[in-house]
Amino acid sequence: MCLATCSKDGRPSARMVLLKGYSDEGFRFFTNTESRKGAELACNPFASLVFYWEPLNRQVRVEGPVTQMPKEKAEGYFHSRPKSSQIGAVVSRQSTVIPSREYLRQKNAEVEEKFRDSAVPMPDYWGGYVLRPEVIEFWQGQTNRLHDRIVFRRPAEGDAVDVDGVAQRKGEGNWIFQRLSP
Numbered sequence: 230m231c232l233a234t235c236s237k238d239g240r241p242s243a244r245m246v247l248l249k250g251y252s253d254e255g256f257r258f259f260t261n262t263e264s265r266k267g268a269e270l271a272c273n274p275f276a277s278l279v280f281y282w283e284p285l286n287r288q289v290r291v292e293g294p295v296t297q298m299p300k301e302k303a304e305g306y307f308h309s310r311p312k313s314s315q316i317g318a319v320v321s322r323q324s325t326v327i328p329s330r331e332y333l334r335q336k337n338a339e340v341e342e343k344f345r346d347s348a349v350p351m352p353d354y355w356g357g358y359v360l361r362p363e364v365i366e367f368w369q370g371q372t373n374r375l376h377d378r379i380v381f382r383r384p385a386e387g388d389a390v391d392v393d394g395v396a397q398r399k400g401e402g403n404w405i406f407q408r409l410s411p
Contacts, residue, residue, distance in 0.1 A: 231279040232258065234269035242269065248278075249306065255361040256291065257298070259306060263354040264323035270295050276360055286370035291362045298357035307351040315349040316340050322354070366409075376411040 233243040242265060250257045256278060261267060270276065278291040307315060320336045327333055340349075362383065369377040381404045384390050392399045400406050 230256075230258075231281070232266060233277040233279070234266050235273050235275070236269050237272040242266070248280075249357075255293065255359045257357060257359050259303065259355070259357045261318070261321065261323035261352075261354055262297070262356045267323075267354075270297075270358065278360060288368045290364075290366040290368070291360065292364040293360050293362045295358050295360045298359060300356065303355065303357040304351050306357060307355065308348070312344075312349060315351075316344065318355050319349060319352050371411075374411065378409040378411060379406055380409055381406045 230246060230248045231243050232246045233241055235241045244266065246258045246260060246266075248256060249259060262271075274295050275293070276295045279288060280291075281288045307318070310318075316337060319340050320333065363385075364380060364382050366378060366380040371377065381400060383402075383404055390399075390405055391397065392405060397405055397407050
């Protein structure tokens with residue numbers, strides 16, 4: 230999925246990350262918390278996700294606040310990963326400048342040797358996040374450019390919602406939905 234975040238001064242950045250699950254809490258992903266995305270989420274805890282299926286000409290866009298998972302949950306997932314992935318997380322100080330690819334390979338070899346016969350501890354700079362959806366938009370492309378767009382919004386607690394049954398309808402779980410012009 231594509232994860233888009235913004236710095237505190239509103240400068241956006243986007244990158245592909247691995248969706249590790251979805252529940253009533255929201256969409257889960259894991260990363261280096263000191264990376265650019267981690268720093269942006271620390272100062273501006275809102276993000277957008279995009280799932281795109283080019284062969285189907287479809288996408289789903291999700292927006293909402295992001296919170297960091299408890300360390301215990303992140304550790305549980307971290308230790309379920311292949312050992313080589315755990316080592317990669319220790320080696321990579323994501324988004325920092327390195328002198329060369331060889332430097333990275335050497336650091337990886339050193340950490341592999343260090344933990345050859347022992348468990349790899351989860352680094353303090355690695356963790357999980359949950360994006361709680363407030364907006365979900367479904368888009369279906371059309372060859373005549375009259376794309377189908379349906380957006381679901383979760384009103385904030387106490388927000389007055391005018392559901393007229395025509396332009397705005399009530400869905401399950403207090404969600405409301407509307408059809409948008411392409």
